[in-house]
Amino acid sequence: MTDQYSSTSAVGILDSGVGGLTVVKEVFRQLPKEQILYFGDTLRCPYGPRSAEEVVRFTMEIIGYLSLYPLKALVIACNTATAVALEKVRHELPVPVLGVIEPGARAAIKMSRRGRVGVIGTQGTVRSAAYESALKRIDPDIHVESLACPTLVPLVESGGEDTEQARSIVQKALAPLKKSRLDSLILGCTHYPLIADWIGREMGEDVILISSAEETARELSTVLHHKGLHCDGPARHPGEHQFFTSGQPELFRSIAERWLGQKVTVKHVELPVLEENPV
Secondary structure (H helix, E strand, O other), X not given: OOOOOOOOOEEEEEEOOOOOHHHHHHHHHHOOOOOEEEEEOOOOOOOOOOOHHHHHHHHHHHHHHHOOOOEXXXXXXXXXXXXXXXXXXXXXXXXXXXXXXXXXHHHHHHHOOOOEEXXXXXXXXXXXXXXXXXXXXXXXXXXXXXXXXXXXXHHHHOOOOOOHHHHHHHHXXXXXXXXXXXXXXXXXXXXXXXXXXXXXXXXXXXXXXXOOHHHHHHHHHHHHHHOOOOOOOOOOOHHHOEEEEOOOHHHHHHHHHHHHOOOOOEEEOOOOOOOOXXX
């Protein structure tokens, strides 16, 4: 990626699979004039059980592909990749790079009523303790309970979030938190908002669910404005956005269209990509 970018360049968003579409949806809402290039690494999803070295390598391979296009900013919309790769990516890229953990932590601090916050995420995110560190930097006295939920990402990636089996999977995954007297729960994986209804029913109406998507989009808007990179043109037509996946494009497309409420075109990409003309 070169440093030749402008306000009309695209915003890149990457994730281990379809979960980052929750961030895309919020960026569409808050920043309708921006063009989005999204890459979901569905072939190698989930990232949670993988080593930090693997996750960093996969993240850099996706960036290698997205860098074939002119980008003015990059959002790592994967909590696991944010936890282990964000600082390396920021060091290597000439454009602003955002993660989803700090925005999620800030949102939780705002919403928590009694200072009892839960975090659910992949094994990698929970193992990194990135959310707990981010929360305690803001409020050292906050009580944090973290729980890895490795069964939830495969549920979403399979497109089975609307089935009765989903209720059972969510119920079993969240059981260890039911007696924790939490007032809020961070959905520490961008896949989880896709099953927020099931999670909300299981945790009860007294527990506020926190998604980092809204806060991440707000931070992106702030960064683009500060750097004079906001696009001033008309709102983007859905066909101007581009979606890439390393896995099955049809499954990705069906989930993306259902979640985003618009038609999308998905291109299959085999990683790593050494040389390719994206035009």
